[in-house]
Amino acid sequence: MKKNINCTVSPNIAFDEQKFREFTLKKLKLTDSEEVYVRMTRRSVDARTKNIKVNTAAEVFINEEPSNPLSYDKAYKDVRDSKRAIIVGAGPGGLFAALRFLELGVKPIILERGKDVRARRRDLAAINKDNVVNPDSNYCFGEGGAGTYSDGKLYTRSKKRGDFRRILEIFVAHGADEKILVDAHPHIGTNKLPKVIAEIRESIIEAGGEIHFDSRVVDILLEKDQVKGVRTQNGFTYEGDTIILATGHSARDIFELLAEKKIEIETKPFALGVRIEHPQPLIDSIQYHGGRDRGPYLPAAAYSLVSQVRFEGKEKGVFSFCMCPGGFIVPSATAQDEIVVNGMSPSRRDSKYANSGIVVSVDHEDFKPYVKEHGVLAGMAFQRAIEHKAWLSSDKTQVAPAQRLADFVNDKVSNSLNETSYQPGLNSIDMREVLPPQVAHRLKYGFKSFGRKMKGYLTNEAQLIGIESRTSSPVRIPRDRESYQHTQIKGLFPCGEGAGYAGGIASAAMDGEKCAEKAFEQFYV
Known part of the structure; x- marks a missing residue:
């Protein structure tokens, strides 16, 4: 039998697993002689008065096996021989677009100007100790984007953009603590997020996707008003009819490239x-x-x-x-x-x-x-x-x-x-x-x-x-509300914070998924 319980408790009960279990058993008049599993599903501190309380919700399984808290299944299709999609940027928008492409049977090719999370740490140390800034590998650029070495906050008010719970579950499936499914203002932490990001990379590669680091995009290839691929600073060309452009709010060279090629962009507050x-x-x-x-x-x-x-x-x-x-x-x-x-x-x-x-x-x-x-x-x-x-x-x-x-x-x-x-x-x-x-x-x-x-x-x-000064992008890259394609260029999908459509890890991730879905509907079905 399963029961749901909502209750307001003191902090010492809410943040102590054993005490919360004892409180729940007493509340439901259960004893330790019964097989009982208690899973907290919601926790929110209410500090509006001196008598601080915590609002909680829990699932209680009595004499039955608890269900899996994750509905998300990290079982991706093998896409080695599938059609390809180019993703520029390995921040949350780009990474979650790639995972969604895997589910849809499309091979994602991610081009990231910076380094992987491990190599990136040396460049962060150089900024802190030697005042040396690598323009391609720093706190903003590199695997996971600006969010990797941040708080890892996952709270968003933009939940209408996608399935917020799904985003949290994908993080948990890749090693994040299950507490992010519980707390009202979830965060992963800058010490743990790099490992989670690395696990997401492994999922992409194992399924046949590609991630290329030290690959800064310097040109977008066009044929009339249709994208045909991109060129990187090391001379490589990647061909494709769809590009998810998820470069983040600080990729000024990309904004300059778009302006130079007369691809429409807008000034944004x-x-x-x-x-x-x-x-x-x-x-x-x-x-x-x-x-x-x-x-x-x-x-x-x-x-x-x-x-x-x-x-x-x-x-x-x-x-x-x-x-x-x-x-x-x-x-x-x-x-x-x-x-x-x-x-x-x-x-x-x-x-x-x-x-x-x-x-x-x-x-x-x-x-x-x-x-x-x-x-x-x-x-x-x-x-x-x-x-x-x-x-x-x-x-x-x-x-x-x-x-x-x-x-x-x-x-x-x-x-x-x-x-x-x-x-x-x-x-x-x-x-x-x-x-x-x-x-x-x-x-x-x-x-x-x-x-x-x-x-x-x-x-x-x-x-x-x-x-x-980097609260959000100073530029918006316009896109059609229905197709998510750029209003002028077919196959170009402006995505996430850099394009002006997200404001944090969770909203960028949801936008990345949506861009992948829209691209799939129009180019891969």
């Missing part, structure tokens, strides 16, 4: 600002209404903040982005002459720091000065100029400009900075030297608003670290 780093115990204290020791059961606390701030008569949003509890700030530049920061967390989220992007919406009005010279790439040029300015402010290294939070709000340069998780180090400056005036103004008053919402948030124990 995005967001820009800073990373803010607090002591994690301080955020725990604020969110959990108590002291700075959250105890052994509660997870590192997160937050989500938003405010509207007026500047020169126009209101725009200031909001937290990609909040990483118990995490680290990392250098995410893709060129030597820029500074970009991002956040990541290990699976246990046990760093002593909390960090989050705090960003301001920017749009065509902000890009105006760049339109004459850069046209449709004006947003990208605006983004690049600010990143370059930050690099110049720190003696042309990856040492990031920084300022204590209360000092920034009070227009004061910090005499000293706090300890930080950012390995290249920090340089104390007035952040208004690198931020556009409209962004700096809105950040200042946004932080004041956040300080009122979270008492203790606005403090010099926190510091701003810049620049957080």
Whole structure:
């Protein structure tokens, strides 16, 4: 017999498997003499009051074998001799497009400009220790894309785009912890995600697909308005009538290539600002209404903040982005002459720091000065100029400009900075030297608003670290709503974050699957 149970429990019960089992047996008036298997299916912390509770759901199997929690079957077709599809980019969009092609009997050929996850680590170390950025292998480029060395957050509001549960199950089938099927805000962790990505690669190769690293696409081959293949920087040509273009939000050379070939692209609004780093115990204290020791059961606390701030008569949003509890700030530049920061967390989220992007919406009005010279790439040029300015402010290294939070709000340069998780180090400056005036103004008053919402948030124990500028793509590659093909080029399927159709690992993965399905319907049936 199977029973479903929903209950609200204390954290020490919700996060202790044995205690949760004992609670469930008591709730259902069962004894250990019976064969009972308890599987938690949902867990969500409710910290709105001092009496913190956890909402849970569970399946209880009584005197019967528990069912498999995964409906997904990792049994792919052998596609060695099948028709081929070219996928540019091995981020979540590209990898999940490839897995879907395997299921549909199509041979995916992935071209990735960067390296595999193991080799990629050496290039990440070079950024942190030697301030050397490899433009093809860094925190943004390489196997798994920008998400591989991030928090591995899988939460998305875009669940209508596809089967979110299916995406989670595919990750679990490739080695992710089953807890991602349970927690309301699932994450894999930067320490575990590389192994999962490597397992996905093995699935693709074992089924007969191909993945080529160090293969940066430099040309898209066209015959009239139909794609015929791509050419890589090492001189190889890969022919095909379908291309899934899943290059990520930082592949500026691809945007430039499309513009050069007069393949239609559009300027798109995005967001820009800073990373803010607090002591994690301080955020725990604020969110959990108590002291700075959250105890052994509660997870590192997160937050989500938003405010509207007026500047020169126009209101725009200031909001937290990609909040990483118990995490680290990392250098995410893709060129030597820029500074970009991002956040990541290990699976246990046990760093002593909390960090989050705090960003301001920017749009065509902000890009105006760049339109004459850069046209449709004006947003990208605006983004690049600010990143370059930050690099110049720190003696042309990856040492990031920084300022204590209360000092920034009070227009004061910090005499000293706090300890930080950012390995290249920090340089104390007035952040208004690198931020556009409209962004700096809105950040200042946004932080004041956040300080009122979270008492203790606005403090010099926190510091701003810049620049957080890769929140999303500054370009959209237009596609037909029904066919998912580019509005101008047949066989070209713009996909994921880089094309402007996703905002994170899960949504990019769902978009990748959808692009593969649409390509199959139109070219392989």
